[in-house]
Amino acid sequence: MASQYSTQIYLDLDGALTSTASMLQIPSVNLQIWGPRLRFSAPISEIENFYSEIKPYLRPFILYGSGDFHHLSAVWMRRIQEPFSLLSFDNHPDWDIRPPRWCCGGWVNRALEYRWLESAQVWGCSNFELNWPHNLFTPRKVLQSGRLQIFSWKERYPKLSICREGAGL
Template sequence: MNKPVILDFDHSTGTIADAFRIELGQWQEAIRFGCSQAKFKQLQGELARQLPACYGTVLMGSGDYHHVSLLLIKRLQQYFSATNPIQIVIFDNHPDNMRYLFGIHCGSWVSYVAQLPFVSHVHVLGITSDDIGLAHCWENRLAPLFQGKLTYWCMDVQVGWAKKIGLQQAFRAFASPEELISAFIHAQQQTSESVYVSIDKDVLGKDVVQTNWDQGRMQLEHLLSVIAALNQRIIGSDITGEVSQWQYTSLLKRLLSAMDKQEPIPAVTLAAWQQQHHAVNQQLLTALAQHQQTAS
């Protein structure tokens, strides 16, 4: 079994038995929330130097680093191609497919994944965010949706606008997590393509874990059901969504993060929340190790 990796930007993950830890605290200000394409490329080089040849699930800390998943997925291009593609399954309360003018950030990376020639399709499961509602529809990058390479699996959001512009096939709306998960598992039974799984724990309800992002309705059992159904098709995985705090020196990042309305968290509360995350991580890591291929 390949060992998990901790990309330790924010020191929020805690101790994971047998994990290979890469200290990246010096990158926190530059990469957290978002960065220029040039800085992102520098991080890509740093990961190429430090990641082991083979590894298991990668833990990256806060959901503010979810765009780093793109770099992990790009590493799979040596194993896959347009004629032997993979699917990407993302659990997230947000589409992460929004427009961003300053490079790449945690809310815009999905469109880049959809452009990769060895990726046949991207599924984002569990969205309840208004990011895909009418008021924010213009902020979504529509190209991968029109191209049939991206599907939003959502709940509790009015997405009728999508049908009016011919995108109904890219939006799968459900009344409950159970209905969503059942439909997704059924759809996956029609294919044998390999899968990369990326989990942002803001997809989970607040009764499971607390994050400093708005959260969805999924329960841990829903994620575990999908992981089990995908079984040995999983060829890589990552986990984000830890809770941590950071005071940016960049004025732009301070302004943009303030728009997300993330409130300061007392130290005692933060520690308790991180313990919740640790317990969830252990269950996810066990399931992913059981059902993931030994590769990558």
């Protein structure tokens, strides 16, 4: 690992960004043994074991795997020890309250459990989860409190513009 890039790291879970990290000279850690165990979802015990292993490698800028691993964003946040806001750009709100606990579709809820996270915003939602009956699986209390705000594409879901004001569904 090159020390001149101490603010960056590539956590290689699936080889998806190996050439990009190499081209940008971002130091990498081969974690492909973890890839299949963490892809899309994982048990809490696996998440905790993974975090214990990678914690020393975490940096302010983390490049990692394909979109199959974006639920790990809630793990990277753990290194932040002061109040902050989360901003996510995604077609899906990733707010699902159903199991599995650690998965791509519910990682925003894991993030909202973190004590230093003051608020979260998800921009660009234009997916079916915003419509009934799928929106039955939303974290209503945090939406109503304004701590979680969803900013949908107004052009695609004009009736959901209340999400733009943080009122919830």
